[in-house]
Amino acid sequence: MQLYLAPMEGVVDHQVRDLLSALGGLDGCVTEFIRVTDNLLPRRVFRRYAPELDNQCLTPSGTPVKVQLLGGQPEPVALNAQRAVQAGALALDLNFGCPAKTVNKSDGGACLLRQPERVNAIVAAVRAAVPESISVSAKIRLGFEDTSRYLDNALAVSEAGASELTVHARTKSDGYKPPAYWEYIASIREAVSIPIVANGEIWSPADFERCRAVTGCERFMLGRGLLARPDLARAIRAQVSGEDYTPMAWPEVCQLLHRYYRMSQPHYPTKHNGNRIKQWLMYLQREYPQAATFFEQIKREREPARLEAAFKTAA
Template sequence: MEGLTDPIMRDVLTSVGSFDWCVTEFIRVTNSVLPDHIFHQFCPELLNDGKTASGTPVHVQFLGNDPEMLAANAIRAVALGAPAIDMNFGCPAKTVNRHRGGSVLLDEPEVVHELVKAVRNAVPPHIPVSAKMRLGYMDRNFMLENAHAIEDAGAAWVTVHARTKADGYTPPAFWDQLQPIREALKINVIANGEIWTNADAKQCRLESGCEDLMIGRGAVTTPDLTQCIRQNSDTALLSWNDLLALQIRFINGPAKTEIGMLGRYKQWLGMMSKHYPEAKLLWDEVKRIKQLHEIVEKLEATLL
Protein backbone atom coordinates (compact mmCIF):
# COMPACT_ATOMS: atom_id res chain seq x y z
CA MET A 1 0.00 0.00 0.00
CA GLU A 2 1.37 3.38 -1.02
CA GLY A 3 2.94 5.27 1.86
CA LEU A 4 2.39 2.42 4.29
CA THR A 5 4.12 -0.85 3.40
CA ASP A 6 7.42 0.72 2.39
CA PRO A 7 10.77 -1.11 2.67
CA ILE A 8 11.27 -0.17 6.33
CA MET A 9 7.83 -1.42 7.29
CA ARG A 10 8.34 -4.61 5.28
CA ASP A 11 11.61 -5.24 7.12
CA VAL A 12 9.99 -4.78 10.52
CA LEU A 13 6.81 -6.76 9.87
CA THR A 14 8.50 -9.71 8.18
CA SER A 15 10.98 -9.94 11.06
CA VAL A 16 8.15 -11.01 13.36
CA GLY A 17 5.24 -11.88 11.07
CA SER A 18 4.52 -15.09 9.24
CA PHE A 19 4.16 -14.02 5.61
CA ASP A 20 4.52 -16.26 2.55
CA TRP A 21 5.57 -13.17 0.57
CA CYS A 22 4.91 -9.45 0.45
CA VAL A 23 4.44 -6.80 -2.23
CA THR A 24 6.08 -3.43 -2.83
CA GLU A 25 4.18 -0.19 -2.95
CA PHE A 26 3.06 0.30 -6.54
CA ILE A 27 5.64 1.59 -8.99
CA ARG A 28 3.94 3.93 -11.43
CA VAL A 29 4.80 3.28 -15.09
CA THR A 30 4.18 5.95 -17.72
CA ASN A 31 6.19 6.29 -20.92
CA SER A 32 9.67 5.02 -20.15
CA VAL A 33 11.69 2.24 -18.57
CA LEU A 34 12.54 3.41 -15.09
CA PRO A 35 16.20 3.73 -14.05
CA ASP A 36 17.59 1.06 -11.75
CA HIS A 37 17.79 3.41 -8.77
CA ILE A 38 14.00 3.79 -8.82
CA PHE A 39 13.57 0.02 -8.65
CA HIS A 40 16.04 -0.09 -5.77
CA GLN A 41 14.27 2.80 -4.04
CA PHE A 42 10.95 0.97 -4.07
CA CYS A 43 12.45 -2.48 -3.61
CA PRO A 44 15.90 -2.44 -1.99
CA GLU A 45 15.32 -6.14 -1.40
CA LEU A 46 16.35 -6.64 -5.04
CA LEU A 47 19.89 -6.26 -3.71
CA ASN A 48 19.23 -9.17 -1.33
CA ASP A 49 18.04 -11.82 -3.79
CA GLY A 50 14.54 -10.28 -3.81
CA LYS A 51 13.96 -10.97 -0.11
CA THR A 52 13.68 -9.01 3.12
CA ALA A 53 16.42 -9.42 5.73
CA SER A 54 14.34 -12.17 7.34
CA GLY A 55 14.06 -14.06 4.04
CA THR A 56 10.53 -13.16 2.91
CA PRO A 57 10.22 -12.81 -0.90
CA VAL A 58 9.13 -9.39 -2.15
CA HIS A 59 7.04 -9.14 -5.33
CA VAL A 60 7.37 -5.98 -7.42
CA GLN A 61 4.05 -4.26 -8.15
CA PHE A 62 3.39 -2.01 -11.14
CA LEU A 63 0.58 0.43 -11.90
CA GLY A 64 -0.04 1.88 -15.35
CA ASN A 65 -2.02 1.62 -18.57
CA ASP A 66 0.62 1.21 -21.30
CA PRO A 67 1.14 -2.48 -22.13
CA GLU A 68 4.50 -2.01 -23.84
CA MET A 69 5.95 0.07 -21.03
CA LEU A 70 4.57 -2.22 -18.32
CA ALA A 71 6.13 -5.17 -20.12
CA ALA A 72 9.47 -3.42 -20.54
CA ASN A 73 9.61 -2.41 -16.87
CA ALA A 74 8.63 -5.91 -15.79
CA ILE A 75 11.52 -7.30 -17.83
CA ARG A 76 13.88 -4.89 -16.11
CA ALA A 77 12.54 -5.73 -12.65
CA VAL A 78 13.08 -9.44 -13.27
CA ALA A 79 16.60 -8.76 -14.56
CA LEU A 80 17.30 -6.96 -11.28
CA GLY A 81 16.09 -9.94 -9.28
CA ALA A 82 12.32 -9.61 -8.78
CA PRO A 83 10.91 -13.06 -7.93
CA ALA A 84 7.40 -12.16 -9.15
CA ILE A 85 5.43 -9.31 -10.73
CA ASP A 86 2.10 -8.00 -9.44
CA MET A 87 -0.20 -5.56 -11.22
CA ASN A 88 -2.32 -2.98 -9.43
CA PHE A 89 -5.95 -2.61 -10.48
CA GLY A 90 -7.12 -1.81 -6.97
CA CYS A 91 -5.80 1.64 -6.05
CA PRO A 92 -8.78 3.93 -5.32
CA ALA A 93 -6.85 7.22 -5.15
CA LYS A 94 -8.43 9.98 -7.24
CA THR A 95 -5.09 11.25 -8.54
CA VAL A 96 -4.23 7.75 -9.77
CA ASN A 97 -7.65 7.05 -11.25
CA ARG A 98 -7.69 10.41 -13.02
CA HIS A 99 -4.68 9.25 -15.04
CA ARG A 100 -6.29 5.89 -15.92
CA GLY A 101 -4.43 3.92 -13.31
CA GLY A 102 -5.57 1.54 -10.60
CA SER A 103 -9.23 0.72 -10.00
CA VAL A 104 -10.63 2.95 -12.78
CA LEU A 105 -9.45 0.33 -15.28
CA LEU A 106 -11.96 -2.13 -13.82
CA ASP A 107 -14.52 -0.44 -16.07
CA GLU A 108 -12.46 -1.76 -19.01
CA PRO A 109 -11.95 -5.52 -18.58
CA GLU A 110 -10.46 -5.79 -22.06
CA VAL A 111 -7.73 -3.34 -21.05
CA VAL A 112 -7.08 -5.27 -17.84
CA HIS A 113 -6.63 -8.41 -19.96
CA GLU A 114 -4.31 -6.64 -22.40
CA LEU A 115 -2.07 -5.28 -19.65
CA VAL A 116 -1.75 -8.53 -17.74
CA LYS A 117 -1.14 -10.48 -20.94
CA ALA A 118 1.57 -8.07 -22.07
CA VAL A 119 3.47 -8.54 -18.83
CA ARG A 120 2.88 -12.30 -18.73
CA ASN A 121 4.24 -12.68 -22.26
CA ALA A 122 7.25 -10.48 -21.51
CA VAL A 123 8.76 -12.19 -18.48
CA PRO A 124 10.14 -15.74 -18.26
CA PRO A 125 7.57 -18.51 -17.67
CA HIS A 126 8.97 -19.35 -14.22
CA ILE A 127 8.30 -15.80 -12.97
CA PRO A 128 4.74 -15.59 -11.56
CA VAL A 129 2.57 -12.69 -12.71
CA SER A 130 -0.42 -11.79 -10.54
CA ALA A 131 -2.94 -8.98 -10.21
CA LYS A 132 -4.77 -7.11 -7.46
CA MET A 133 -8.31 -5.88 -8.13
CA ARG A 134 -11.40 -4.65 -6.33
CA LEU A 135 -14.99 -5.77 -6.86
CA GLY A 136 -15.30 -2.92 -9.35
CA TYR A 137 -14.95 0.80 -9.84
CA MET A 138 -18.23 2.53 -9.03
CA ASP A 139 -20.24 -0.71 -9.11
CA ARG A 140 -19.74 -4.48 -9.42
CA ASN A 141 -20.99 -4.84 -12.99
CA PHE A 142 -17.68 -6.15 -14.35
CA MET A 143 -16.57 -8.13 -11.31
CA LEU A 144 -16.48 -11.54 -12.97
CA GLU A 145 -15.37 -10.14 -16.32
CA ASN A 146 -12.30 -8.61 -14.71
CA ALA A 147 -11.49 -11.78 -12.80
CA HIS A 148 -11.77 -13.84 -15.98
CA ALA A 149 -9.73 -11.25 -17.89
CA ILE A 150 -6.90 -11.61 -15.39
CA GLU A 151 -7.05 -15.41 -15.43
CA ASP A 152 -7.31 -15.66 -19.22
CA ALA A 153 -4.29 -13.36 -19.58
CA GLY A 154 -2.16 -15.92 -17.77
CA ALA A 155 -2.01 -14.64 -14.20
CA ALA A 156 -0.95 -17.20 -11.60
CA TRP A 157 -3.42 -15.84 -9.03
CA VAL A 158 -5.60 -12.82 -8.32
CA THR A 159 -6.00 -10.91 -5.07
CA VAL A 160 -9.42 -9.32 -4.63
CA HIS A 161 -10.14 -6.47 -2.24
CA ALA A 162 -13.75 -7.08 -1.22
CA ARG A 163 -15.02 -3.55 -1.95
CA THR A 164 -15.41 -1.30 -4.96
CA LYS A 165 -13.47 1.92 -5.46
CA ALA A 166 -16.68 3.75 -4.50
CA ASP A 167 -16.72 1.85 -1.20
CA GLY A 168 -13.17 3.01 -0.49
CA TYR A 169 -12.04 1.66 2.86
CA THR A 170 -15.38 2.13 4.61
CA PRO A 171 -16.52 -1.01 6.49
CA PRO A 172 -17.76 -3.56 5.82
CA ALA A 173 -15.80 -5.55 3.28
CA PHE A 174 -18.13 -7.78 1.27
CA TRP A 175 -16.29 -11.07 1.68
CA ASP A 176 -19.25 -13.07 0.41
CA GLN A 177 -18.85 -11.41 -2.99
CA LEU A 178 -15.55 -13.26 -3.43
CA GLN A 179 -17.31 -16.63 -3.42
CA PRO A 180 -18.60 -16.41 -7.02
CA ILE A 181 -15.17 -15.26 -8.18
CA ARG A 182 -13.48 -18.18 -6.46
CA GLU A 183 -16.01 -20.60 -7.93
CA ALA A 184 -15.63 -19.17 -11.44
CA LEU A 185 -11.83 -19.26 -11.64
CA LYS A 186 -9.32 -22.08 -11.84
CA ILE A 187 -6.46 -19.94 -10.49
CA ASN A 188 -6.13 -19.12 -6.80
CA VAL A 189 -8.21 -16.24 -5.44
CA ILE A 190 -6.73 -14.43 -2.44
CA ALA A 191 -9.11 -12.51 -0.17
CA ASN A 192 -8.29 -9.00 1.03
CA GLY A 193 -9.98 -6.26 3.01
CA GLU A 194 -11.01 -5.52 6.61
CA ILE A 195 -9.05 -8.38 8.21
CA TRP A 196 -8.00 -7.00 11.59
CA THR A 197 -8.17 -10.05 13.89
CA ASN A 198 -7.97 -13.83 13.84
CA ALA A 199 -11.76 -13.87 14.13
CA ASP A 200 -12.00 -11.67 11.02
CA ALA A 201 -9.70 -14.05 9.15
CA LYS A 202 -11.87 -17.04 10.02
CA GLN A 203 -15.05 -15.22 9.04
CA CYS A 204 -13.51 -14.01 5.78
CA ARG A 205 -12.49 -17.56 4.88
CA LEU A 206 -15.96 -18.82 5.75
CA GLU A 207 -17.82 -16.22 3.68
CA SER A 208 -15.44 -16.05 0.72
CA GLY A 209 -14.40 -19.66 0.41
CA CYS A 210 -10.83 -18.40 0.00
CA GLU A 211 -8.08 -20.09 1.96
CA ASP A 212 -5.36 -17.50 1.36
CA LEU A 213 -5.48 -13.95 2.70
CA MET A 214 -3.69 -10.73 1.80
CA ILE A 215 -3.34 -8.46 4.81
CA GLY A 216 -2.24 -4.82 4.73
CA ARG A 217 -3.45 -2.32 7.31
CA GLY A 218 -4.31 -5.09 9.77
CA ALA A 219 -0.71 -6.30 9.86
CA VAL A 220 0.59 -2.76 10.32
CA THR A 221 -1.84 -2.11 13.16
CA THR A 222 -1.22 -5.50 14.83
CA PRO A 223 2.24 -6.79 13.87
CA ASP A 224 1.63 -10.30 15.20
CA LEU A 225 -1.66 -10.71 13.32
CA THR A 226 -0.29 -13.20 10.80
CA GLN A 227 1.14 -15.32 13.61
CA CYS A 228 -2.20 -15.20 15.42
CA ILE A 229 -4.01 -16.35 12.28
CA ARG A 230 -1.60 -19.22 11.62
CA GLN A 231 -1.76 -20.36 15.25
CA ASN A 232 -5.51 -19.68 15.55
CA SER A 233 -4.86 -17.46 18.54
CA ASP A 234 -7.24 -14.74 19.67
CA THR A 235 -4.72 -13.39 22.16
CA ALA A 236 -1.58 -11.38 21.44
CA LEU A 237 1.62 -13.31 20.76
CA LEU A 238 3.91 -10.29 21.01
CA SER A 239 4.27 -8.32 24.23
CA TRP A 240 4.32 -4.52 24.30
CA ASN A 241 8.02 -4.84 25.10
CA ASP A 242 8.47 -6.77 21.84
CA LEU A 243 6.63 -4.02 20.00
CA LEU A 244 8.79 -1.31 21.56
CA ALA A 245 11.86 -3.09 20.19
CA LEU A 246 10.19 -3.20 16.77
CA GLN A 247 9.52 0.53 16.91
CA ILE A 248 13.17 1.24 17.67
CA ARG A 249 14.17 -0.98 14.73
CA PHE A 250 11.74 0.94 12.52
CA ILE A 251 13.06 4.37 13.53
CA ASN A 252 16.65 3.23 13.00
CA GLY A 253 15.84 2.08 9.48
CA PRO A 254 16.97 4.04 6.41
CA ALA A 255 15.00 7.21 5.73
CA LYS A 256 15.41 10.11 3.33
CA THR A 257 14.86 12.74 6.01
CA GLU A 258 14.36 12.90 9.75
CA ILE A 259 11.06 14.70 9.33
CA GLY A 260 9.92 11.99 6.94
CA MET A 261 10.72 9.29 9.47
CA LEU A 262 8.99 11.26 12.21
CA GLY A 263 5.83 11.33 10.12
CA ARG A 264 6.06 7.64 9.26
CA TYR A 265 6.63 6.61 12.86
CA LYS A 266 3.79 8.74 14.19
CA GLN A 267 1.51 7.35 11.46
CA TRP A 268 2.35 3.82 12.56
CA LEU A 269 1.99 4.58 16.26
CA GLY A 270 -1.38 6.19 15.56
CA MET A 271 -2.53 3.03 13.80
CA MET A 272 -1.29 0.79 16.63
CA SER A 273 -3.09 2.99 19.16
CA LYS A 274 -6.37 1.60 17.78
CA HIS A 275 -5.39 -1.82 19.11
CA TYR A 276 -2.91 -1.30 21.95
CA PRO A 277 -3.74 0.92 24.97
CA GLU A 278 0.01 1.34 25.54
CA ALA A 279 0.36 2.81 22.05
CA LYS A 280 -2.35 5.35 22.79
CA LEU A 281 -0.51 6.46 25.94
CA LEU A 282 2.78 6.63 24.06
CA TRP A 283 1.15 8.61 21.26
CA ASP A 284 0.03 11.25 23.75
CA GLU A 285 3.63 11.53 24.96
CA VAL A 286 5.42 11.74 21.60
CA LYS A 287 2.97 13.46 19.27
CA ARG A 288 4.61 16.88 19.77
CA ILE A 289 8.23 15.65 19.76
CA LYS A 290 10.16 16.85 16.72
CA GLN A 291 13.49 15.04 17.24
CA LEU A 292 13.86 11.34 16.49
CA HIS A 293 16.55 10.78 19.11
CA GLU A 294 14.13 12.00 21.79
CA ILE A 295 11.58 9.41 20.71
CA VAL A 296 14.22 6.65 20.67
CA GLU A 297 15.35 7.67 24.16
CA LYS A 298 11.76 7.52 25.39
CA LEU A 299 11.24 4.09 23.81
CA GLU A 300 14.49 2.73 25.24
CA ALA A 301 13.63 4.08 28.68
CA THR A 302 10.27 2.31 28.50
CA LEU A 303 11.78 -1.08 27.60
CA LEU A 304 11.64 -3.50 30.52
Protein backbone atom coordinates in the same frame (compact mmCIF):
# COMPACT_ATOMS: atom_id res chain seq x y z
CA MET B 1 -2.72 -21.89 3.67
CA GLN B 2 -0.80 -18.81 2.60
CA LEU B 3 -0.68 -15.42 4.34
CA TYR B 4 0.69 -12.36 2.58
CA LEU B 5 1.56 -8.87 3.76
CA ALA B 6 -0.38 -6.34 1.65
CA PRO B 7 1.33 -3.63 -0.37
CA MET B 8 0.74 -0.21 1.24
CA GLU B 9 2.20 2.79 -0.49
CA GLY B 10 3.91 5.22 1.89
CA VAL B 11 3.52 2.75 4.78
CA VAL B 12 4.89 -0.72 4.05
CA ASP B 13 8.39 -0.01 2.80
CA HIS B 14 11.23 -2.53 2.70
CA GLN B 15 12.07 -1.88 6.34
CA VAL B 16 8.52 -2.64 7.47
CA ARG B 17 8.60 -5.77 5.28
CA ASP B 18 11.84 -6.75 6.98
CA LEU B 19 10.47 -6.23 10.51
CA LEU B 20 7.08 -7.86 9.96
CA SER B 21 8.37 -10.84 8.00
CA ALA B 22 11.02 -11.45 10.68
CA LEU B 23 8.21 -11.97 13.21
CA GLY B 24 7.14 -15.06 11.27
CA GLY B 25 3.89 -16.38 9.84
CA LEU B 26 4.08 -14.65 6.46
CA ASP B 27 4.54 -16.41 3.11
CA GLY B 28 5.06 -13.35 0.96
CA CYS B 29 5.11 -9.58 0.60
CA VAL B 30 4.42 -7.12 -2.23
CA THR B 31 6.21 -3.81 -2.79
CA GLU B 32 4.44 -0.48 -2.88
CA PHE B 33 3.21 0.17 -6.42
CA ILE B 34 5.76 1.47 -8.88
CA ARG B 35 3.98 3.82 -11.26
CA VAL B 36 4.65 3.36 -14.96
CA THR B 37 3.82 6.04 -17.51
CA ASP B 38 5.43 6.12 -20.96
CA ASN B 39 9.03 5.85 -19.89
CA LEU B 40 11.31 2.99 -19.17
CA LEU B 41 12.22 3.40 -15.53
CA PRO B 42 15.87 3.20 -14.56
CA ARG B 43 16.94 0.14 -12.60
CA ARG B 44 17.62 2.27 -9.55
CA VAL B 45 13.88 2.96 -9.21
CA PHE B 46 13.16 -0.75 -8.90
CA ARG B 47 15.99 -1.11 -6.40
CA ARG B 48 14.71 1.81 -4.36
CA TYR B 49 11.25 0.26 -4.00
CA ALA B 50 12.62 -3.25 -3.66
CA PRO B 51 16.13 -3.46 -2.20
CA GLU B 52 15.26 -7.16 -1.82
CA LEU B 53 16.09 -7.47 -5.55
CA ASP B 54 19.71 -7.71 -4.45
CA ASN B 55 18.83 -10.56 -2.07
CA GLN B 56 17.13 -12.95 -4.50
CA CYS B 57 13.85 -11.10 -3.88
CA LEU B 58 13.76 -12.19 -0.27
CA THR B 59 13.41 -10.12 2.87
CA PRO B 60 16.40 -10.55 5.22
CA SER B 61 14.46 -13.31 7.01
CA GLY B 62 13.80 -15.12 3.72
CA THR B 63 10.22 -14.15 2.78
CA PRO B 64 9.63 -13.72 -0.98
CA VAL B 65 8.78 -10.25 -2.29
CA LYS B 66 6.80 -9.46 -5.44
CA VAL B 67 7.36 -6.22 -7.34
CA GLN B 68 4.12 -4.35 -8.01
CA LEU B 69 3.61 -2.20 -11.12
CA LEU B 70 0.77 0.20 -11.84
CA GLY B 71 0.05 1.59 -15.28
CA GLY B 72 -2.70 1.95 -17.85
CA GLN B 73 -0.98 1.08 -21.14
CA PRO B 74 0.05 -2.49 -21.98
CA GLU B 75 3.29 -1.72 -23.79
CA PRO B 76 5.00 0.52 -21.25
CA VAL B 77 3.89 -1.73 -18.40
CA ALA B 78 5.28 -4.78 -20.25
CA LEU B 79 8.58 -3.04 -21.03
CA ASN B 80 8.97 -1.98 -17.43
CA ALA B 81 8.08 -5.50 -16.32
CA GLN B 82 11.03 -6.72 -18.40
CA ARG B 83 13.19 -4.05 -16.80
CA ALA B 84 12.08 -5.18 -13.34
CA VAL B 85 13.03 -8.74 -14.25
CA GLN B 86 16.43 -7.57 -15.51
CA ALA B 87 16.84 -5.83 -12.15
CA GLY B 88 16.22 -9.18 -10.43
CA ALA B 89 12.45 -9.48 -9.93
CA LEU B 90 11.18 -13.07 -9.79
CA ALA B 91 7.50 -12.27 -9.30
CA LEU B 92 5.42 -9.36 -10.56
CA ASP B 93 2.07 -8.08 -9.39
CA LEU B 94 -0.14 -5.66 -11.33
CA ASN B 95 -2.19 -3.10 -9.45
CA PHE B 96 -5.79 -2.51 -10.55
CA GLY B 97 -7.05 -1.34 -7.21
CA CYS B 98 -5.44 1.95 -6.31
CA PRO B 99 -8.12 4.58 -5.64
CA ALA B 100 -5.80 7.63 -5.46
CA LYS B 101 -6.99 10.55 -7.61
CA THR B 102 -3.57 11.36 -9.00
CA VAL B 103 -3.16 7.77 -10.07
CA ASN B 104 -6.57 7.53 -11.71
CA LYS B 105 -6.08 10.79 -13.58
CA SER B 106 -2.93 9.36 -15.04
CA ASP B 107 -5.01 6.33 -16.04
CA GLY B 108 -3.92 3.48 -13.81
CA GLY B 109 -5.19 1.64 -10.76
CA ALA B 110 -8.88 1.11 -10.04
CA CYS B 111 -10.22 3.22 -12.93
CA LEU B 112 -9.18 0.42 -15.29
CA LEU B 113 -11.80 -1.81 -13.67
CA ARG B 114 -14.38 0.05 -15.78
CA GLN B 115 -12.78 -1.59 -18.83
CA PRO B 116 -12.00 -5.27 -18.21
CA GLU B 117 -10.62 -5.59 -21.75
CA ARG B 118 -7.85 -3.18 -20.79
CA VAL B 119 -7.12 -5.14 -17.62
CA ASN B 120 -6.86 -8.24 -19.80
CA ALA B 121 -4.57 -6.51 -22.32
CA ILE B 122 -2.18 -5.28 -19.62
CA VAL B 123 -1.90 -8.63 -17.85
CA ALA B 124 -1.51 -10.47 -21.19
CA ALA B 125 1.20 -8.05 -22.37
CA VAL B 126 3.19 -8.50 -19.17
CA ARG B 127 2.71 -12.29 -19.22
CA ALA B 128 4.02 -12.41 -22.80
CA ALA B 129 6.95 -10.08 -22.10
CA VAL B 130 8.63 -11.98 -19.26
CA PRO B 131 9.90 -15.57 -19.05
CA GLU B 132 7.49 -18.31 -17.93
CA SER B 133 9.52 -18.78 -14.76
CA ILE B 134 8.51 -15.28 -13.58
CA SER B 135 5.12 -15.32 -11.89
CA VAL B 136 2.64 -12.63 -12.89
CA SER B 137 -0.30 -11.89 -10.60
CA ALA B 138 -2.82 -9.09 -10.26
CA LYS B 139 -4.71 -7.27 -7.54
CA ILE B 140 -8.18 -5.87 -8.10
CA ARG B 141 -11.06 -4.31 -6.20
CA LEU B 142 -14.67 -5.28 -6.90
CA GLY B 143 -15.09 -2.38 -9.28
CA PHE B 144 -14.80 1.37 -9.65
CA GLU B 145 -18.21 2.95 -8.88
CA ASP B 146 -20.07 -0.35 -8.48
CA THR B 147 -19.62 -4.11 -8.61
CA SER B 148 -21.27 -4.69 -12.02
CA ARG B 149 -18.05 -5.88 -13.69
CA TYR B 150 -16.37 -7.74 -10.86
CA LEU B 151 -16.55 -11.14 -12.53
CA ASP B 152 -15.51 -9.72 -15.91
CA ASN B 153 -12.40 -8.26 -14.30
CA ALA B 154 -11.53 -11.49 -12.50
CA LEU B 155 -11.96 -13.45 -15.74
CA ALA B 156 -9.96 -10.81 -17.61
CA VAL B 157 -7.04 -11.42 -15.24
CA SER B 158 -7.23 -15.21 -15.28
CA GLU B 159 -7.73 -15.51 -19.05
CA ALA B 160 -4.68 -13.31 -19.60
CA GLY B 161 -2.53 -15.96 -17.94
CA ALA B 162 -2.00 -14.60 -14.43
CA SER B 163 -1.05 -17.21 -11.87
CA GLU B 164 -2.88 -15.68 -8.90
CA LEU B 165 -5.46 -12.95 -8.24
CA THR B 166 -5.84 -10.91 -5.08
CA VAL B 167 -9.28 -9.43 -4.51
CA HIS B 168 -9.72 -6.49 -2.18
CA ALA B 169 -13.42 -6.96 -1.54
CA ARG B 170 -14.60 -3.38 -2.00
CA THR B 171 -15.13 -0.99 -4.89
CA LYS B 172 -13.08 2.14 -5.38
CA SER B 173 -16.13 4.15 -4.22
CA ASP B 174 -16.22 2.13 -0.98
CA GLY B 175 -12.70 3.38 -0.24
CA TYR B 176 -11.57 1.65 2.93
CA LYS B 177 -14.91 1.76 4.74
CA PRO B 178 -16.00 -1.46 6.41
CA PRO B 179 -17.37 -3.93 5.62
CA ALA B 180 -15.45 -5.85 3.00
CA TYR B 181 -17.84 -7.84 0.80
CA TRP B 182 -16.15 -11.25 1.09
CA GLU B 183 -19.11 -13.05 -0.53
CA TYR B 184 -18.04 -11.65 -3.91
CA ILE B 185 -14.68 -13.34 -3.45
CA ALA B 186 -16.48 -16.67 -3.11
CA SER B 187 -18.18 -16.18 -6.51
CA ILE B 188 -14.88 -15.19 -8.10
CA ARG B 189 -13.21 -18.28 -6.67
CA GLU B 190 -15.94 -20.45 -8.15
CA ALA B 191 -15.73 -18.76 -11.56
CA VAL B 192 -11.96 -18.76 -12.17
CA SER B 193 -9.42 -21.53 -11.95
CA ILE B 194 -6.39 -19.62 -10.60
CA PRO B 195 -5.83 -19.29 -6.83
CA ILE B 196 -7.63 -16.33 -5.28
CA VAL B 197 -6.17 -14.32 -2.41
CA ALA B 198 -8.87 -12.87 -0.15
CA ASN B 199 -8.20 -9.35 1.11
CA GLY B 200 -9.96 -6.74 3.22
CA GLU B 201 -10.89 -6.21 6.86
CA ILE B 202 -9.02 -9.09 8.46
CA TRP B 203 -8.06 -7.60 11.82
CA SER B 204 -8.11 -10.67 14.06
CA PRO B 205 -7.98 -14.48 13.98
CA ALA B 206 -11.79 -14.42 14.33
CA ASP B 207 -12.12 -12.19 11.21
CA PHE B 208 -9.77 -14.57 9.43
CA GLU B 209 -11.98 -17.57 10.29
CA ARG B 210 -15.07 -15.77 9.02
CA CYS B 211 -13.32 -14.68 5.83
CA ARG B 212 -12.11 -18.21 5.23
CA ALA B 213 -15.59 -19.64 5.78
CA VAL B 214 -17.28 -17.09 3.50
CA THR B 215 -14.72 -17.10 0.67
CA GLY B 216 -13.53 -20.71 0.76
CA CYS B 217 -10.05 -19.33 0.01
CA GLU B 218 -6.75 -20.72 1.25
CA ARG B 219 -4.73 -17.56 0.53
CA PHE B 220 -5.17 -14.30 2.40
CA MET B 221 -3.62 -10.86 2.33
CA LEU B 222 -3.35 -8.78 5.50
CA GLY B 223 -2.89 -5.02 5.34
CA ARG B 224 -3.89 -2.61 8.08
CA GLY B 225 -4.58 -5.57 10.39
CA LEU B 226 -0.89 -6.47 10.43
CA LEU B 227 0.10 -2.92 11.24
CA ALA B 228 -2.44 -2.75 14.05
CA ARG B 229 -1.29 -6.11 15.34
CA PRO B 230 2.19 -7.01 14.07
CA ASP B 231 1.90 -10.65 15.18
CA LEU B 232 -1.47 -11.18 13.43
CA ALA B 233 -0.10 -13.77 10.98
CA ARG B 234 1.41 -15.74 13.85
CA ALA B 235 -1.80 -15.51 15.86
CA ILE B 236 -3.84 -16.74 12.88
CA ARG B 237 -1.51 -19.70 12.36
CA ALA B 238 -1.71 -20.61 16.05
CA GLN B 239 -5.50 -20.52 15.90
CA VAL B 240 -5.56 -22.72 12.79
CA SER B 241 -3.28 -25.30 14.37
CA GLY B 242 -5.06 -25.10 17.73
CA GLU B 243 -1.93 -24.03 19.64
CA ASP B 244 -1.99 -21.78 22.68
CA TYR B 245 -0.79 -18.34 21.77
CA THR B 246 0.22 -15.36 23.86
CA PRO B 247 -0.28 -12.17 21.84
CA MET B 248 2.62 -9.77 21.52
CA ALA B 249 2.59 -7.39 24.48
CA TRP B 250 3.09 -3.64 24.19
CA PRO B 251 6.76 -3.55 25.32
CA GLU B 252 7.67 -5.90 22.46
CA VAL B 253 5.62 -3.86 19.98
CA CYS B 254 7.32 -0.73 21.25
CA GLN B 255 10.74 -2.33 20.68
CA LEU B 256 9.72 -3.17 17.13
CA LEU B 257 8.66 0.41 16.55
CA HIS B 258 11.91 1.64 18.05
CA ARG B 259 13.85 -0.57 15.65
CA TYR B 260 11.85 0.88 12.79
CA TYR B 261 12.58 4.40 14.02
CA ARG B 262 16.31 3.70 14.08
CA MET B 263 16.27 2.06 10.65
CA SER B 264 14.19 4.75 8.97
CA GLN B 265 15.52 7.87 10.66
CA PRO B 266 18.69 8.29 8.52
CA HIS B 267 16.53 8.29 5.37
CA TYR B 268 14.32 11.25 6.22
CA PRO B 269 15.10 14.96 6.54
CA THR B 270 14.76 16.39 10.07
CA LYS B 271 11.42 18.02 9.31
CA HIS B 272 9.93 14.58 8.60
CA ASN B 273 11.76 12.82 11.42
CA GLY B 274 9.48 10.45 13.32
CA ASN B 275 6.63 10.69 10.78
CA ARG B 276 6.78 7.03 9.86
CA ILE B 277 6.50 5.84 13.45
CA LYS B 278 3.69 8.31 14.14
CA GLN B 279 1.89 6.83 11.16
CA TRP B 280 2.40 3.28 12.44
CA LEU B 281 1.18 4.34 15.90
CA MET B 282 -2.11 5.44 14.32
CA TYR B 283 -2.66 1.85 13.20
CA LEU B 284 -1.41 0.35 16.49
CA GLN B 285 -3.94 2.39 18.50
CA ARG B 286 -6.64 -0.01 17.39
CA GLU B 287 -5.07 -2.87 19.37
CA TYR B 288 -2.87 -1.15 21.94
CA PRO B 289 -4.22 1.74 24.05
CA GLN B 290 -0.59 2.53 24.98
CA ALA B 291 0.00 3.47 21.34
CA ALA B 292 -2.52 6.30 21.64
CA THR B 293 -0.76 7.66 24.72
CA PHE B 294 2.62 7.41 23.03
CA PHE B 295 1.29 9.13 19.92
CA GLU B 296 -0.07 12.05 21.99
CA GLN B 297 3.30 12.34 23.65
CA ILE B 298 5.35 12.57 20.45
CA LYS B 299 2.94 13.91 17.85
CA ARG B 300 4.75 17.27 17.54
CA GLU B 301 8.21 15.92 18.29
CA ARG B 302 10.94 15.86 15.66
CA GLU B 303 14.10 16.05 17.74
CA PRO B 304 15.97 12.72 17.58
CA ALA B 305 17.20 12.89 21.19
CA ARG B 306 13.69 13.63 22.52
CA LEU B 307 12.14 10.87 20.42
CA GLU B 308 14.77 8.44 21.73
CA ALA B 309 13.97 9.50 25.30
CA ALA B 310 10.23 9.07 24.64
CA PHE B 311 10.82 5.48 23.54
CA LYS B 312 12.50 4.75 26.88
CA THR B 313 9.42 5.81 28.86
CA ALA B 314 6.85 4.40 26.39
CA ALA B 315 7.91 0.77 26.83
